[in-house]
Amino acid sequence: MPDAVRPSPLPWLLLLLSLTTGLVDAVSVLGLGKVFTANMTGNVVFLGFALAGAPGFVIAPGLVALATFMGGALVAGRLGRAMGQRPLRRWLLIAAAFEAALLWTAAVIAAGYDVAELEPRGALYAIIGATAIAMGFRNATIRQLKVPDLTTTVLTLTITGIAADSTPAGGSNPNWGRRLGSVAAILGGAALGALLVVRTGSLVVPLFVAGALVLAGTAMCAVHPAARVPS
Template identity: 70%
Template sequence: MTAPKPSSPLPGLLLFLSATTGLVDAASVLGLGKVFTANMTGNIVFLGFAAAGTPGFAVAPFVVAIATFMLGAVIAGRLGTAHVDRPLRHWLVRAAIVETALLWIAALIALRLDVARQTPEGSVLAVIALTAIAMGFRNATVRQLKVADLTTTVLTMTITGIAADSRLAGGRGGNLGRRVGAIAAIFAGAAVGALLVLHVGLAIPLALAGLMVLVGTLACARHPSADRPRGV
């Protein structure tokens, strides 16, 4: 008799990482001038506001966020392709090291920012760029993992799925626990991140997010299924 394959640790890891999205977006929106570095939909909308000359919205931060987010996704795509036939843990740990390093460097730079005045401008843009690269890298990595209903950064389709697949809509309510968990994780991360930004500063939520990425991924990498290549 063939022994059953060990269950995947990925859903648990991605739920945990979803909380870091709330931390990063709290830091970027509240500390970097209304810029999202984990969610690009908001930046496209805000860029439209800026293009129309709306007071309080500048073009440069949103362009930097979008461009560097895409750069992070390109890097993650290359890393994922290089690890197709290698044990999953190797890919996950290397990806976590990259993301953590980016967030910790951003946290160090954030220590010298005047959040109220958004100065020095170069440092503000550097933190935007570093966190956007980290989140673009994360999004592309999670996309390659193909875990249903857990993107770790975007909730629009998750909320749509809850409603559209509900019994009220004639569905069976599939993956309800996972979907609700993703919403709760990002909500909790955003709430904690907001408290930290308002009462402690911008660097702490970024440093905490990096620590969570590293610790969560290392715990996941210890799972027996992480010995197998992706998709096996």
């Protein structure tokens, strides 16, 4: 099959990245207290709870996650504009290396972190920061790639589309496989991440696995002929 008509490997890569989102969400929610580092909608809601004085909700973790997430997105925005006319594989590999390095840095920090006690506090905020920068960077990168129905981190619009564009709603079910795959990937990643956190009592393994999947999956995508063309 000629290179020009080979299907892009990006959807498969983004499904794999969706699975790693589930891993990161399991780490943040189960191991870092009431905070998300991949899903900022949840953080804004939790901040509202904290501002209202709801028990168990703290302002600082959410603010750290929001600020560092935006920092990661800013860096990715500049990188994406700089890489726009270069081969897609170069952009993807740089992005994957950056994200994996941050996730593995968080894993190293997590080696001395007590999940049950959320201590030491310095390690808590360092893990929040490293994973939120990685997820902000990823979100901005995926946004620039513009692959329909595969955001890798947010499912609200995806699930809405499954129902609103379905046959009972009078639709034609566009990208239904991609949409269902995205839901299944994040669900599976969250289940796997929860098992790893609960069984090991540590965040090291899920963070290491997430970084390894990001880097290995992107490397496999980069060897595809479609990755030679400018992004």
